[in-house]
Amino acid sequence: MGEITVTINGSQLSGSEGMTILEAAQENGIDIPTLCHRPELTPIGACRICVVEVEGSRTLVGSCHTPITQGMVIYTHSPKVLETRKVIVELLLASHCGSCFMCDKANVCELRRIAADLEVGLPRFRVRKRYYPIEDVSPYIVRDLTKCILCRRCVRACNEIKKARVFGIAYRGFDSKVVVDFDQPIDKDVCQDCDVCISFCPTGALSRVKKLGEEKKGKALVISS
Ligand code: SF4
Ligand code: SF4
Ligand code: FES
Secondary structure, eight states: OOEEEEEETTEEEEEETTOBHHHHHHHTTOOOOOSSOOTTSOOOOOSOTTEEEETTOSSOEETTTOBOOTTOEEESSOHHHHHHHHHHHHHHHHTSOOOGGGOTTTTTOHHHHHHHHTTOOSOOOOOOOOOOOOBOOSSSEEEOGGGOOOOOHHHHIIIIISOOOOEEEESOGGGOEEEETTTOOOOTTTOOOOOHHHHHOSSTTEEEOOOTTOOOTTOOOOOOO
């Protein structure tokens, strides 16, 4: 594989042919935030949080799916890039449910971590929120799609790693949704109870069904009159 020279944030670096901008940056210790991307899964460029500036390109490019080319000049943290990433996170949070204090994944939520890194403060946008009833009919998985950011990591993980193909995407635009078959609850005969999708979900949208006695202590909300 041929060697390719690129300039990232003013430093000349080398990578190999076929490498993405994200991989070249990571190999040289430069951190670019990602949400829909995972190295084990096919990149789909769904979230745009990984955008970078490339000299000569009219628009920002998604680093997780754009290969490096000889002589490319890349800026991973320019003011334009940082502002764009911030707006993307603000929009995701604006349509999010906002119940982080009650969420099992609050301390490990990737969306929250990226929001904190980008110093996202109070919402500037008024966006319609998505509300779905919690799906807890499956014996294995609880789905709270109100917290889903449509990164499709669960869809790809189930397809590509488990080869079970349980999930798909249905509807369009704002109504897009991760569904099972024709938008039915997860069927225990289809799902192989492997937890792979849960481990790939960056938010609290997917979690394991709690067995009796596993309830988190102190989680109950007591409202006194
Ligand atoms: S638990 Fe495994 S088989 Fe079931 S939906 Fe998730 S990834 Fe697919
Ligand atoms: S359920 Fe989780 S992994 Fe699946 S698309 Fe939504 S946020 Fe991503
Ligand atoms: S991480 Fe690159 S588009 Fe989502």
